[in-house]
Amino acid sequence: MKNKITLITGGDRGIGRATALCLASKGHQVCIGYHTREASAQAVIDDIRHGGGNAIAVQVDIAQEEQVVELFRQIDKQLGPITGLVNNAAMLMPQASIEQLDATRLATLFATNVSSSFICAREAVKRMAHRHGGQGGAIVNVSSAASRLGSPHEYVDYAASKGAIDTLTIGLSLEVAAQGIRVNAVRPGFIYTEMHADGGEPKRVDRVKGNLPMQRGGQPEEVAQAIAWLLSDEASYVTGSFLDLAGGK
Template sequence: MANKITLVTGGDRGIGRATALLLASKGHKVCIGYRTREDRAHEVVEQIRQAGGEAITVQADISQEEQVVALFLQIDKHFGALTGLVNNAGMLMQQASIEQLNAGRLATLFATNVGGSFLCAREAVKRMAWRHGGQGGAIVNVSSAASRLGSPHEYVDYAASKGAIDTMTIGLSLEVAGQGIRVNAVRPGFIYTEMHADGGEAGRVDRVKDNLPMKRGGQPEEVAQAIAWLLSDEASYVTGSFIDLAGGK
């Protein structure tokens, strides 16, 4: 597929940022989706443009359906038909046990991590599917090793939301395989990103790294490499699959 147009949600920091920069270096026209950090998103776009790539930013809260629709319309306007989606945007709340959770926290978390990913996938499929005149494409969902490990005493709710993403990946891959769309997921864990600070422990990776088989935390760029491969033509016969990037955990 010659002309690759890819949306990276949550592309302003961490894994999303690393992925956007890598994809742009490989010739993708990239849309950086962001919710609040406008300055950070523009920094990514400026870095891409200085390197000779093409990128735009679009603000959207993916938990809000009308904003997701508007996000994709902006991509249509600027670049044309989408060929790639990286469902990366997600949130992590303060570490908590089950006894500390409440309905408001659960609703907010699942609306973004699960609902937002579904809505973005829906809009992507409408543009990629052969039955709609699309040229096919690829979706990569950013899940988490937490979906396998459960994150007890820390983020059981977050882990459950990523478990839903795993199931979505399997089901959607089967639903759209006959429409030229591949759907896969990466499951990073123990990566040095700012998200740990959102959970109240910025140094979490350093605390747990010695318990990992590889004895180190991972870098966002290492996850980005896997995402870029799943989006590429080199992965043309891969769908419904998962790549774990958690140092052997």
């Protein structure tokens, strides 16, 4: 697949930013979906363009279906038919035990972390599938080691949302394999990103790294390289698979 056009949701910081830069360096035309951090998104676009790549940024509330549909329309208009999707956008709420959770928090978190990935995948499949005249493509869902570990006393709701992403990965990979679309996931854990501040503990990775087999936290760029491989032609026979990037945890 020569002309690669890839959407990264939440591409303005952390793993999303690193992935956008990595993919652009490998020849992808990139669309960054961002919510509120316009300056950060524009900085990523500027970096890509200064390196000779092509990129656009589109503001979107990923939890709003009509905005996701418009996001894909903008990609069609400005770049062309999408060939890659990285479902990266997600939110993390302050650390809480089960007794502190309420329905409003759960609804907000699942709309952003789960429903958005389904809707983005739906729009991507409409464009990639052979039955719609598409040339195929690849989807990478950004799950989390939390889906395996459960995050007790801290983020059980977030962990459950990522468990749903794991199930989406398995089911969707089977549903669209014959349509030329591969679906895989990465499961990062203990990565140095700004998301930990959203949960109320900016230095969480430093606190837990001594408990990891590799004795260190991970960098966003390490996750980005895994995502790039799963999107690449080198992974052409890989679907329904998971790459764990959690230092051996």
